[in-house]
Amino acid sequence: MNKKMRLQWLVPAVCCCFAIACHFPRCTAPTNPGARVVRISDLKPTDSRLMPDYFGDKKILRGGVVVFKPGQTAHPEPRHVHETDEVFILIQGKGILPIEGVEYPVKTGDVAIVKAGEDHHLRSSVEDPLVAAWYLMAE
Secondary structure (H helix, E strand, O other): OOHHHHHHHHHHHHHHHHHHHHHOHHHHOOOOOOOOEEEHHHOOOOOOOOOHHHHOOOOEEEEEEEEOOOOOEOOOOOOOOOOOOEEEEEEEOEEEEEEOOEEEEEEOOEEEEEOOOOOEOOEEOOOOOOEEEEEEEOO
């Protein structure tokens, strides 16, 4: 392929990639530090932090992964709270995350934030059970 043919192919390809990138949610939907549930594609990670706009340089205290049974609710006790913020990354499935009595629908690719002291109980759908990574932030 000669230089002219490569240029004729390269310019449209670059323009096409630029157009696609500008329609990607990360370009058009800025991170909202007050949001409860955001798409993972909306986050602006650094080389060492997934959610710097939300937590700055805070580190993860502990965490894990939960594979829910159909319809399962985490934490059967009437009130479940933590002394630090908790983050859920929904890896698979759909469900509801009630926070202080407000129900937030969640699905694969969502990142949900529960602030310290807030009652919450993640609940899986029956049809499409959840798999969720969770972690507690250090204060």
